[in-house]
Amino acid sequence: MDAIDRRIVAALQRDGRMKITELAQAVGLSPTPCARRLERLERDGVITGYAAIVDAARLGLPVTIFVSVELDRQDRDAIGAFERAIRDCAEVMECHLLTGSRDILLRVVAADLAAFDAFLEHRLMRIPGISRLRSNFALRTMLRRDVLPMPD
Numbered sequence: 156m157d158a159i160d161r162r163i164v165a166a167l168q169r170d171g172r173m174k175i176t177e178l179a180q181a182v183g184l185s186p187t188p189c190a191r192r193l194e195r196l197e198r199d200g201v202i203t204g205y206a207a208i209v210d211a212a213r214l215g216l217p218v219t220i221f222v223s224v225e226l227d228r229q230d231r232d233a234i235g236a237f238e239r240a241i242r243d244c245a246e247v248m249e250c251h252l253l254t255g256s257r258d259i260l261l262r263v264v265a266a267d268l269a270a271f272d273a274f275l276e277h278r279l280m281r282i283p284g285i286s287r288l289r290s291n292f293a294l295r296t297m298l299r300r301d302v303l304p305m306p307d
Contacts, residue, residue, distance in 0.1 A: 159184065161305045163192055164201065168302040171205045184250065189256050216264040219260040219293040220271055222279070226261040227286045234258075246274050257289075 158165075162182040166173060173181070179189035196202045211217065226233050234252065237259065241250050249262040265271040271290075279288065 165305050205242045209262050215266050218265045220263045222261040222263055223257040224285055224291040225287040226258045227284050233284050242277050
């Protein structure tokens with residue numbers, strides 16, 4: 156990626172609904188070369204999609220919980236089975252494989268404590284291979300970035 160590619164990505168992170176003419180003007184190109192670069196960035200997987208950034212609380216999901224998961228086994232099969240099972244859980248916004256004493260960290264959203272309890276009881280605790288769960292409730296989000304820093 157060169158400097159122009161980085162400017163394209165940065166501009167689209169700020170406004171993914173930009174028209175190609177606006178994007179081209181913002182990065183100092185004419186529309187055709189800008190469109191070619193954008194297509195290449197998408198094809199190469201630098202840009203993986205476009206989405207609206209929404210406020211979970213305004214959608215009725217004001218509770219954020221971080222759940223640490225320890226598995227019975229840490230082999231490829233156990234991790235793969237967990238990953239496949241968790242994909243069906245709409246409440247899980249992020250799932251990270253970790254180093255250290257916890258194997259997996261989930262970011263979960265819920266309407267309230269009862270909804271989170273139902274998620275735990277009826278979904279998460281039914282996934283085979285889990286040895287321990289620890290939940291931490293977020294009191295508030297102090298910082299959230301939806302725009303990635305662009306490397307030089």
